[in-house]
Amino acid sequence: MIFFKLLKESFLFANDALRQNKLRTFLSLLGVTIGIFTIISVFSAVDTLRNNLQKSVNKLGSNSIYIQKWPWGGGGDDFPWWKYMQRPDPKIREFEELQKRSQTALAISYEINIDNRIVKYKSNTVDGAQIDATTQDHDKTWNFDFEDGRYFTGLESRAGTPVTVIGHDIAQNLFPDGGAVGKQLKIMGRYVTVIGVFKKEGNDILGITDDKEILLPLNFAKNVVDVQSSNYQPNIIVRGKEGIKDVEVESELRGIMRSIRRLRPGEEDSFALNKTSVISNQLDVVFGVLHTVGLIVGAFSILVGGFGIANIMFVSVKERTNIIGIQKSLGAKSYFILLQFLIEAVFLCLMGGVVGLGLVYGGTFLIKAAFDVQVILDIKNILIGIGTSLTIGVISGIIPAYFAARMDPVEAIRSN
16 A cells, blocks of 8 residues: 555656656756657667568568579679679579489479560550569469469470469559450560469569569570570579478589589689578668667667756756755655655656657557558567656656665755
């Protein structure tokens, strides 16, 4: 009962301080509000960006390995681009050998990016359609879903049947009334029949999307282009079997590729084995730095807010010195006085924290409405905001509360 009475009186004192000194309280709380807003905004922005990037990376296949000419993650001053440029592109013969020899692969596909084209159907046009060609196992090495229709059959893939699977945007713009499956498109001078439509994915940060893709069987594309030309960025994608670690799959692929290309022991690889884990690890480093920067910036704002709260509490102690003396002369214990001012400081900081969180929460709706981006504000960030507010309240209020608790009641009553 004493605790609840103390809590009630502390809230009443805090309420009186807020009502009697509105401008001073507002300016002091502003620091805490800005600090909490900064920390939680940065954390939420970083988490949102990280989540969207990770979704893009996951489209590449979390356990897929890409056999390519160029390694991922380069581009710095020490990047030996001249060396990689001399490497040969992956060939169909190598793809076929990998299919025969690999014991750890669940699926292997050979894929090329042909071109960006303008595609027409009657009076409807799509600009920038990405035309790709692949072998049968593309549906196992890449992550995607269907809105309508199906993927190539094994027979269609081997025979090079003139069929295609198109992206959602292609289907929506060329066939606004629906019914894309079964229609024929003229692509690179050849008519192909639409057998499937990818489910809409939307734009992502890395630009990885099937919405504007036109996917053809590789054996059909052979009749139109040189599928092994470096102009089409050929690559081989391998997805390992369930339960087999990426390291084991990568080790086997390296051995097979070195054998196929007849590389001597000690000779450098003439190919790159790229994994999505490389991108994920780089993302962890980058976003770890961003988290630290956001924490430092927010900490300075919180520090300013903490000094403001401490200033309010010292002023509050000064203004209520007579009351403190009367309370102590009537038998109030020192811990009662200390907790009274400490709870008031925590209450003020929590108010600033709640306002800061409210601003972040409101901002998520504005960003969603303006840019159609879902901002992540998870419980972890909310707890960080509340916990930081409590900590600042205790730190800012403990010293003024200690001074108030140590006052001599006679001197306190006699003060003006």
